[in-house]
Amino acid sequence: MDEQTRTLADRKRGRSNEYLTLTAMDGVNLGRKTLTTRMSIKKFIDWSLVANKDIREHEDHGDEFIAQRSLSAEHARGLAKYVLGGLVRSAILDMNGKSVPEDVLRIKNDLAAGPYAALQPLVCNLRHVDEEDLHIDDKDLPPDVLRLSLGSTQKLWVVDGQHRRDAFDRVIAYLDQILKNGKYPGGKALYAPASTGRDGRLTPDELEFWEAVRNVALNECSVSIEIHIGLNEPEEQQLFSDLNSRSKPLQSSLVQNYDQSDAIAAVSRDKEIIRFHIADESDAKHWNSTGLPLKDIIMINRLLVHGSNAKEATPQSQVDAKLDFIKRFWEVVQRIEGFGDESQRTKTVAGQPVMLKALAKLAYDHAYGVPKLVDEAGLWKLYEAILSKKISFSHSEKLWRALFLNDEERAKEFGQNEQGININDYVHLTAQTKPGEFDALNGWVRYSTAHNDIYPRLGDLIRWKLGLKNRGAAEKSREKERLEIESSRAAAA
Template sequence: MKMTLEAETTLGDIAEGGNVVPDPISVLVGYQFGQKTLNATLPFLKFYENSEVANEHRVAERGEDAESVSNRRLDKEHATRIAKYMLKGLVMAVQRKLKAASDTSLDDVIAAVLRELGEQPYLALQAMTVNIRECAPGGTDLRARQLENGATILYLGSGQIFWVVDGQHRREAMNMVINGFLRPVTSTKRYPKKGLYVPTNGELVLSSGERRLWNLALEAARSNCTVDVTIHLGLDPVQERQLFHDLNNLAKTVEKSIANSFDTGNPVNLFIRKVLEEEKILKAPLVEQDANHIWNLNNGSVSRKDIVLACSLLFAGQTDPKKVKPAAVNTCYDLGRRFWRAISRVPHFGEPASNDKTVLAQPVVIKALAQLVYTFNASREENSMHLETFLSALEKHQIDFTHTNPMWRIFEEPTSKREELCPGISDAITPETAGFNLTIGSWDSVKQVMRFSTNSRDVQRHLGDVIRWKLGLPKRPALVKVQQETMKKVSTAA
């Protein structure tokens, strides 16, 4: 159906309307379940400036009725992750533009920045879903002009903005990239001490090449880096809320193992693909599943999800791979190789029925070992001698990972028997009187098998203490504090 211009009006009416020059936007007219919608493609900057979000904070700031809220609270951490993704995309857009022009002057600068932001084979943004509230249902009162080629030009008047239904975190990420990073960096010619990107060498003053790169990135945000927008017309807040619910709850979440397999933009996943898989360092078969293995059907494989988590702990001490920065991984490839080679050479690891032969078949044990690598390599306990002691012990099989090694079941043994089985271990682990849950698994004395519980964080911590005791490494500082506090309570009670 052809949309036409409004009828002629008077200069006085235009002045009162306050919109002398309408904002033209090229759109395609579509229909979703019979409801008229528009589809547009806009530069990042233009979309941000022409949009708003109806979350509690913004509605309160605008002094509007709470009934107009149709979105959740903003998650700054999530928006920051998207902003770093967008910044990487803008740098790659500059890279493609210069390559098309056979301009190699910024090749080294761009390569250095992308190394730190993280390699990625492809980037794209999901379309934004918005609503124009200030119009009649279906947009029947919006001003538009249909061209001879079938294209439609939409003219937005004063106050007619895009209310974001799905995409508020992407919108905030645009704000962080443009107003929080690119504009300040290009104007001051310095990196902020904390921001979306800070060079790992700590040099905050931009070089001439970096100045040009970020100016080109800002220009890309204004022009050729765009976002697709699906525009609903004249929905009320109740309809907006329903649309928000449907868009965010009807999609099926991708299993973590499959997501990790596909996502080579994450530095941890990239290490696993480049090193563990391509170099065939990991002995155990890698499987794309999130469910726990059935103990009696174990074929020696490990879940990609568990390997990703172990690598996140190894490189950055993180349980969320999304929080691992590329620099933490890129500088530690050799360390990662050494660790996983040592793991793969432990007897029975990766073999069928390995569950019954080694505790290392249980992912929580590998995670405890990975956490110790990070502890001695990059945490406050960083110590190259302790790191070497630990890695050498792994390589030389000085840690017995068989189920019958009493140190693995030490928490399941009566206090009176612990010293008999492992002399000196009582002073190396959390005391029972400290009030912590020390049940880390169950010992099957008939089958001679130790099964650890799935409460990974607690189990990792206690297993780490046992391994430290075995290798004569210093006690965990937090454990020392717990022991001191426990002794004070005992002496006070006495």
């Protein structure tokens, strides 16, 4: 920052003698004067403010108008992890082909990041000024380029980018913390080693690497900023609204096809593993379609890796740890009769994604689930039953219609398994559950789109059929339903 002479009025008002000099491009956006510049992440944090409701607590700016939504900590944290992943890859590239230590490779694989990372420009407003108030210098500069000097009270008010700003702050704070303490923090840190058995201490290679990452963040990285000049309250609020409401979100199918940062999406596109047709979403709506859409393959693989539909991108290390498990699952599934054929859904219930989700969750529970359900022998029994056709996935198999029956009908139709256990000990559906229907005309079992309600119960049918461990969901469901009925009756009395 440059030092310039203060006036007596500045001294009387207690203003700082700090000034910021920026080199900027002079431009016009839809007829309004704008300046475009770049500055370091740290400098941007120091010279910018966010006019959300928290500004009311600010000592110097509590009377400023609000033109921002409240900060979403979850969104900011997600962006911080994205920024950290990009910085990590930049620091590795700066090694210029030198051997990358194993500890550093592990960091890269533990973070979900694609082959390239960047952030879009931020948009700010210089409040309470007009063009006459700004001190510029364009001597010896190309046309449309100028130097702009801002005093300590002339802050950049963030119109678009408050979550990126907060993410930058989180990353710098995280790097400062681990370098000061020499160890990874506990809890929900931006990064902690995925491997177990670590005490959190940084190895010498990690310490050197994180210092390099911090250097990249503070000394090499810069952000692009479009500065609007002197917008008043309704103008700034309008700009905020337009920038955040007029962009069209990407279709999930495009994200899944293009995003390389999610290792689960990547393995779902691996033709060595997924050897059947990956269908377009529009085609997948028709029962005579072939294969599965990518979004369903990704969901199935998320169940295999996490046991749930985790929202965040999954780092490579987590997929690598279960890669053999993923491969074995798909090897077994792709040997189900009719699966992968043309019009597969008309030939096998396994052609419906909800059935594969049921199988994936079953496999995960037996291999990695809660301790009371983990059972390697049970997993082997499941796969053996599929391969030997002890379990038939034909539409003619009556087991797959069991969800369309009430408890009494189900008990009468199926009774007990080979272990002498009643099917209703494993399976229960509330009256609100809409599982689907049996299409008697075509002889097809058609499950509904309420997959989250259906696939766990399909898994329960398979558990009962093979005598696998009971997860106890049926008993809990009946008890919950009983209490709800009693509550309704009491309210009506």
